[in-house]
Amino acid sequence: MNKKVKKWYDYLWIWSIIYFVLGFFNILCAWLGMIDFVVPLIFAIVGHNKNFCNTYCGRGQLFRKIGNDYKCSRKNQAPSWIASKWFRYGFLIFFLTMFGNMIYQTYLVAAGATGLKEVVKLLWTFKVPWGWAYTTGAVADWIAQFSFGFYSLMLTSTIIGLFVMMLYKPRTWCTFCPMGTMTQSICKIKNDNDQVKL
Ligand code: SF4
Numbered sequence: 001m002n003k004k005v006k007k008w009y010d011y012l013w014i015w016s017i018i019y020f021v022l023g024f025f026n027i028l029c030a031w032l033g034m035i036d037f038v039v040p041l042i043f044a045i046v047g048h049n050k051n052f053c054n055t056y057c058g059r060g061q062l063f064r065k066i067g068n069d070y071k072c073s074r075k076n077q078a079p080s081w082i083a084s085k086w087f088r089y090g091f092l093i094f095f096l097t098m099f100g101n102m103i104y105q106t107y108l109v110a111a112g113a114t115g116l117k118e119v120v121k122l123l124w125t126f127k128v129p130w131g132w133a134y135t136t137g138a139v140a141d142w143i144a145q146f147s148f149g150f151y152s153l154m155l156t157s158t159i160i161g162l163f164v165m166m167l168y169k170p171r172t173w174c175t176f177c178p179m180g181t182m183t184q185s186i187c188k189i190k191n192d193n194d195q196v197k198l
Helices: 007-023 026-046 051-056 057-070 085-110 139-167 177-198
Strands: 119-122 128-130
Touching: 007 057, 007 128, 007 139, 026 051, 026 139, 026 177, 057 139, 085 119, 085 139, 085 177, 119 139, 128 139
Parallel strands: none
Antiparallel strands: 119 128
């Protein structure tokens, strides 16, 4: 049987690991995570497709790799409510609210209303001191604050993704991933509009 020849984008799961390692040593690298926010939206808005999810998402690949290749997934069927509309959109609204709060905290620091907090907040609850990854004064405080907040969001979503990967199928996170839900909605609206024009 012919083995599929691997392409460069089959190795993007490595990028997901590198991202967290970089953020561990230098929190300012957290900004690189914006690539994973902007690129899927560009694919959806401009190309009307989910090619990012299907081909270029390192995080989705990472869950598959750990779950399948390293056998860390129990591969159980996830409960049906996880893929239900109310849960996916509810989680998207929750996630966007948390994202908005992170931007607001960044604004407060930029406005001088509050000081920089050198912590990473896990699961929106647990504050983990992370000061070693930042040299105070290296950049404007709001730039650093965004880094801490964004890294928290990326780490939190990965922890949840790993958790459901272990319990259920490797890519269970993808059924309710906010980026996936958002790009799916954009593609649907775009494709519906295209059909109406026809
Ligand atoms: S649903 Fe989310 S994690 Fe899964 S492939 Fe798409 S962007 Fe990546």
